[in-house]
Amino acid sequence: MTDPRLVAGVDCSTQATKVVVCDATTGEVLREGRAPHPDATQVDPAEWWKAWSIASDGLLDGVSALSVAGQQHGMVLLDGSGAVVHPAVLWNDTSSADATTDLVSELGGPEAWASAVGSVPVPSFTVTKLRWVRGAAPDAAARAEAVALPHDWLTHQLAADRSGIADLTTDRGDVSGTGWWSPSTNDYRPDLVELAFGRSLQLPRVAGPSEVVGQTAFGASLAAGTGDNMAAALGLDLQPGDVAVSLGTSGTAFARYSSPTSDPSGFVAGFADATGGYLPLVCTLNAARVLSATATLLGMDLAALDEAALTSPGSNGLVMLPYLDGERTPDLPHSTGLIYGLTRTTAQPATMARAAVEGMLCGLADAVDALRAQGIPVHRVLLLGGAARSRAVQALAPALLGAPVVLPEPAEYVALGAARQAAWAISGDLPVWDVAMSKPESAVLTDEAAADVRARYAAVLSGTRPLLASDYR
């Protein structure tokens, strides 16, 4: 028996699957589970199914509707029977860097892409992975009949009432990160699939924002689902003037917007949201894991790193370019991290801890500035994701981001947004769920000191850009 008061949301993100079961009217979280994913940039989707099974174990009794949000962009290639033909290539896999350069130029350059699909592809975009797989795994490519995103695939696995790949579905939000769908025309560009892959593929049907797209074996209705950032926007109920800065595996800055954007510089991706609107977004490859890697380097845990960064009187000119996994924004897929400004004074664990927090936040400060440059109002920043739990991040963010910062109560906002979409799908109304907010730690940087930190970061980036762009291939 299902209970219309119980809805579930799933976040199949990079590092883990998280599941929440909520009260459909209030959004109160009643049950919660999570399970980790392998630490890799190419992952067998069966691992997501395994993680979902563990994370949802014992939680689903009575759930009447379910929605899946997923990490954006991952390429899941399926054969005619729906079997996976190659490990999913994730958003943070940079193997398609050369394919990206070729594809961007073949269509006529960044302007042509921005005008066709609202975004200039970087190696995260699915379209570049399609081109890459042709050369890297020709046998798998030859068997492929359909291409799906992580949330499309998991939704398809959960739907007990589908007969094959022709029944695959996606939504506007997630499909807007493929590079073959235009948010401004709401249409696929099959010619771009052919440009990348050399032939056509079955593409999922784009479901409406509050549509029911199937039924699970346990009797719940399946909502359309969406990309993880679009789901976070729903979970936070972002309003005009709100910018979310999410510090998870990726660093993202995004806002809901009433019209499509198109940034030929490639900084701002012109995505769609999960409600029928738009979600301009800037994404960096390096966020929370910059802090965990620095903690490992310094032989500290995250709490000690935090304490050290807060007690340091400043970074004293020590700059960390935090491109530990290559970087997406700026577009430097082959780059590595860089520490600049070592002296006997700055060669201290606390200074290094401070430089790591500052470096990560400077990347996001550039992201927020890029949204401003697109005309998006930034009245306040909502800080979320794993690394927003860091007290040092909370204290440094307002001055570095140049905006008042609020902290939504720690919660799984992607999974919550998916659950809210599930409630919408079965009731026909998008419920209003309260999000409790608090103020961050008192600021430890003056605006002047923050401007200095950002100027040094910008100078090190521009001075070393040629080296970062070409080295370490």
Ligand SMILES: Nc1ncnc2c1ncn2[C@@H]1O[C@H](COP(=O)(O)OP(=O)(O)O)[C@@H](O)[C@H]1O
């Ligand atoms: N107090 C903290 N300080 C810094 N990083 C943290 C803290 N708590 C969790 N994290 C980091 O947050 C990350 C997970 O964040 P999350 O938003 O769940 O990521 P994702 O959605 O990409 O899986 C992990 O890398 C973890 O180390």
Ligand SMILES: O=C(CO)[C@@H](O)[C@H](O)COP(=O)(O)O
């Ligand atoms: O690629 C993007 C956004 O364009 C990433 O934000 C992914 O959607 C992965 O998100 P997390 O796992 O870091 O939440």
